[in-house]
Amino acid sequence: MKKAIGIFILFFLLQASLHAQQYNDFFLDKACRVDFHLCGNAQQTSVFLDNIKLEPFWGGRHAHLSKDLNLGDYRFRVLDSLSSQQIYCDGFSALYREWQSTPEASITSKSFEQTIQFPFPKKAITLIIEKRIDLDNWSELFRYKLSPTDKLIQRTNPTAFPVKIITKTVSSDKAIDIAVIAEGYSAKEQKKFYRDAQRLAENLLTHEPFTKYRSRINIYAVAARSVDSGISLSKDSTWKNTSAGSHFYTFYEPRYLTTTNVFKVRDLAALVPYDAIYVLANTSTYGGGGIYNNYALTAADNNLVTQVTVHEFGHSFAGLADEYFHDKQDALDAMYDIKKEPWEPNITSLVQFERKWKAQLQEGIAVPTPVTEENKTKIGVFEGGGYLAKGMYRPMFDCRMRTNKAPEFCTICQQAVERMILFLTE
Numbered sequence: 001m002k003k004a005i006g007i008f009i010l011f012f013l014l015q016a017s018l019h020a021q022q023y024n025d026f027f028l029d030k031a032c033r034v035d036f037h038l039c040g041n042a043q044q045t046s047v048f049l050d051n052i053k054l055e056p057f058w059g060g061r062h063a064h065l066s067k068d069l070n071l072g073d074y075r076f077r078v079l080d081s082l083s084s085q086q087i088y089c090d091g092f093s094a095l096y097r098e099w100q101s102t103p104e105a106s107i108t109s110k111s112f113e114q115t116i117q118f119p120f121p122k123k124a125i126t127l128i129i130e131k132r133i134d135l136d137n138w139s140e141l142f143r144y145k146l147s148p149t150d151k152l153i154q155r156t157n158p159t160a161f162p163v164k165i166i167t168k169t170v171s172s173d174k175a176i177d178i179a180v181i182a183e184g185y186s187a188k189e190q191k192k193f194y195r196d197a198q199r200l201a202e203n204l205l206t207h208e209p210f211t212k213y214r215s216r217i218n219i220y221a222v223a224a225r226s227v228d229s230g231i232s233l234s235k236d237s238t239w240k241n242t243s244a245g246s247h248f249y250t251f252y253e254p255r256y257l258t259t260t261n262v263f264k265v266r267d268l269a270a271l272v273p274y275d276a277i278y279v280l281a282n283t284s285t286y287g288g289g290g291i292y293n294n295y296a297l298t299a300a301d302n303n304l305v306t307q308v309t310v311h312e313f314g315h316s317f318a319g320l321a322d323e324y325f326h327d328k329q330d331a332l333d334a335m336y337d338i339k340k341e342p343w344e345p346n347i348t349s350l351v352q353f354e355r356k357w358k359a360q361l362q363e364g365i366a367v368p369t370p371v372t373e374e375n376k377t378k379i380g381v382f383e384g385g386g387y388l389a390k391g392m393y394r395p396m397f398d399c400r401m402r403t404n405k406a407p408e409f410c411t412i413c414q415q416a417v418e419r420m421i422l423f424l425t426e
């Protein structure tokens, strides 16, 4: 037995040193941040480069560098220029893509800020940004040769704001590091922000699988100061001068809270190592938003704050889809094409259901699954999800991604979150 444990430990040590070697072959322990604009309209998308920066911390993964979990409407790939070997890859989503599904995108063109981050390369690389066509196919939007010695890569330090560690149990390379950014807190409200950030951490950790993996989660509070207290277009519908410039009424949806100032948010997050960004909005108005591998936003003071905090992080951290749908029109009800399989792990159009949770269905369960008392606790194929009442299906009757009444994530969502935690920390 002892010998078996010894071999086991040896295997892990070898594995860890192999990962470190691969990382160190290509990357420094700093981040390369690429700011660009996603531009276009309902029919077309272009990428325009803005700026490239060297940032002081790399908080992302140190292993599985060249593959990803096939999530997001976009992905980027980093190739070693000399060998063309893929040395890093990651998926992401964008507010731009959601806007493309709104009526405005049929009559006008717009540009949206977007940022990606990868470990800072030691040698010349080629960066490729791609747009998803379907589950397995991508179309190239942008290609750029980047030399790490380029003089014009910005090396300025981010503007300093006080940072408080809310919880830190493990070094950043083995952790999910979450940067919580103060939004709409004036200079006098720093203590309130720290209390709110503490509550956000506690709320997140009430849900599985975050509870199970709490020893792998580090949370930092970045006390950015806003000129005004509060958030734009909340209950009193005024505009405020805030650190991240967020607002309600995104796409005219009253409770949809987002920011288009992605570069500002990234400037603030750069003060800590991070895998994920949580913008904490100083308001009691109900609302939030979450975009995969981009950011989550929630109101700090609403009585549904626990539910919203976890729901939005489900989007931004694990790429989970909304499982809700309405009979009335929703701002995003043109987001999904039911003739294609969506990439999100927790909804299916049944076009490629075998790529989702089909293998986990109990024998004999009806597809679609009727809503009966008995079926409510089972994994099934329940019609309605992704803002659509018809043609899109969710895995369980209720889930944190569907209602505020649900006590937790459904089994399939929990599995998706766990997969991401393991991917980033092992």
Ligand SMILES: [Zn+2]
Residues within 6 Å of the ligand: 323, 346, 395, 396, 398, 399, 400, 401, 409, 410, 411, 412, 413, 414
């Ligand atoms: Zn779910």
